Amino acid sequence: MPGRPALFLDRDGVIVVERDYLSDPADVALEKGAAELMRWARDGDIAMVCPTNQSGIARGRFGLKALEAVEAEIARQLADRDTAFDLVVACPFHPDFTPGYGEEEARWRKPGPAMLELAEKMMEIDLAASWLVGDKTSDVEAARAAGLRGAVHVLTGHGKSHRDKALSLATETFDVLPADDLRDTLKLLRDRF
Numbered sequence: 001m002p003g004r005p006a007l008f009l010d011r012d013g014v015i016v017v018e019r020d021y022l023s024d025p026a027d028v029a030l031e032k033g034a035a036e037l038m039r040w041a042r043d044g045d046i047a048m049v050c051p052t053n054q055s056g057i058a059r060g061r062f063g064l065k066a067l068e069a070v071e072a073e074i075a076r077q078l079a080d081r082d083t084a085f086d087l088v089v090a091c092p093f094h095p096d097f098t099p100g101y102g103e104e105e106a107r108w109r110k111p112g113p114a115m116l117e118l119a120e121k122m123m124e125i126d127l128a129a130s131w132l133v134g135d136k137t138s139d140v141e142a143a144r145a146a147g148l149r150g151a152v153h154v155l156t157g158h159g160k161s162h163r164d165k166a167l168s169l170a171t172e173t174f175d176v177l178p179a180d181d182l183r184d185t186l187k188l189l190r191d192r193f
């Protein structure tokens with residue numbers, strides 16, 4: 001059973017406006033087009049998963065409680081617009097700040113594929129039919145490493161400085177589509193699921 005496709009949506013700079021090391025719920029603002037894209041996915045029975053690197057935890061800039069408070073605020077704002085993630089997976093590790101950081105930790109932190117593979121197992125996702133939307137090269141690398149169909153690279157968040165490298169990651173079997181923002185992303189993904 002191949003399962004159903006998923007849309008993997010990076011958090012910072014994609015679903016919410018980039019704020020370096022977001023840790024205060026008062027700073028949470030949805031990116032334009034986020035709720036519309038997610039409602040479209042829900043209508044198409046596409047699973048919605050948010051794999052997010054949160055090295056602020058390893059760096060000691062905030063703790064799990066702050067992460068949970070931010071996630072609760074994101075969920076509240078999405079619920080106000082009639083949508084929700086099916087799964088959020090956060091990686092607290094960073095190679096320079098996590099004691100004993102090794103291969104296992106590197107698999108969890110994007111560009112590693114483990115957060116996407118966890119969703120595959122938990123939700124019976126067909127990774128080969130799934131897409132990711134991200135602003136960083138590491139998002140696109142994680143998508144490719146997990147065997148996704150492709151990724152959309154947006155210019156919000158840190159997108160501008162990652163554009164060229166992100167597009168260079170395309171292969172014969174892995175598409176990387178350039179988009180300005182999530183409204184543009186919805187136009188690109190409409191006929192690709």
Ligand SMILES: [Mg+2]
Pocket residue numbers: 010011012013014134135136157158
């Ligand atoms: Mg990001």
